[in-house]
Amino acid sequence: MKTTRYIVSGLLALACAAGAGAQQAFPNKPIRLVVGFAPGGNTDTVARVVGAKLGERLGTQVIIDNRGGAGGTIGTEIAARANSDGYTLTMGTTTTHAIAVAAYPKLRYDPVKDFEPIALVAIAPYLLVVNQNVPMKSLKEFISHVQSQPGKLNYASAGQATTTHLVMATLQQRAKLDMMHVPFKGNGPATAAVLGGQVQALFGALPPLLPHVQTGRVRALAVSSAKRLPSVPDVPTVAESGFPGFDMTLWLGFFAPKGTPAAVVKRLEAELVKVAQLADVKEQMSRQGLEAHSASAAELGRLTKTEIENYKSVFKTAGIKME
Secondary structure (H helix, E strand, O other): OHHHHHHHHHHHHHHHHHHHHHHHOOOOOOEEEEEOOOOOOHHHHHHHHHHHHHHHHHOOOEEEEEOOOHHHHHHHHHHHOOOOOOOEEEEEEHHHHHHHHHHOOOOOOOOOOOEEEEEEEEEEOEEEEEEOOOOOOOHHHHHHHHHHOOOOOEEEEOOOOOHHHHHHHHHHHHHOOOOEEEEOOOHHHHHHHHHHOOOOEEEEEHHHHHHHHHHOOEEEEEEOOOOOOOOOOOOOEOHHHOOOOOOOOEEEEEEEEOOOOHHHHHHHHHHHHHHOOOHHHHHHHHHOOOEEEEEOHHHHHHHHHHHHHHHHHHHHHHOOOOO
16 A cells, blocks of 8 residues: 555656646747847848747747837837746847947846847948049048048938947047048938938948949948958958958847846757858848857857947047937
8 A cells, every 4th residue: 555655656746747847848839039120121130030940940939029119229128128938039239239328328228237148140241332433442542531631521321329320430530530420311321322422431231232332333442340241352351451450240149038047048049059050041141241140148248248338438439429
């Protein structure tokens, strides 16, 4: 009789353990990926490409939840306040997790304190171009030309305090250039302005500029990344053109609300690093002017902290304020 009780008790313990294991298995339902920008842009593209592959590897669905507005900060705040169970993630970017700290004094989330970094998955370099009627053919010639006419040349950006503004503002600081900033509402209008000659230069997003570089309507002088780009292999980097260490890109990575279980973060990190290394993911991103780029949670965490301080310095030195 006693032996029977022991057997029954053992079976019940095993059943409870199995039930607990089933409840703890991750994931056992769809994952929501909050994107703080409208469909169609770089952030949304990366979210959909990587999210689909992540879902395949996890055996679940990754649902994109676009919550655009206020430079991505509305969606990012929503993600920061979500349950920390691994079922809500967000696509963090240079804009939402670094620039926003300097741009919005009353930012309602902390990119470091409110999030667990998971993995970096992509970067988007910028291309410095000039109108075809402008005589400069290299970054060195561009700098000399601007310095010879202080305050007379202008440059476009996709908007005040956007990455396309800040990358040029950084070059201005390092090269001691005096140029007028003309902000537009997006990459499209900024590209149109440099094509039409309303502005002389633009440090812009690669996808809308590349076709015009190839047809000669604009001339590419430099790329903002640390390495040259396969799509424009003959265009040197800013760093190799006389400014060592210059490396400014839009980076994109996955974050989870602070307090998400370490085991869940580790699982997501491992899968995302693998996804970013897949040949078809690299190809899809390359077609959009993006570069698949895998880095660990620790590396993404360090990058976030470094970039926050970098952009605080850029804002302060250049006297940039949100309009």
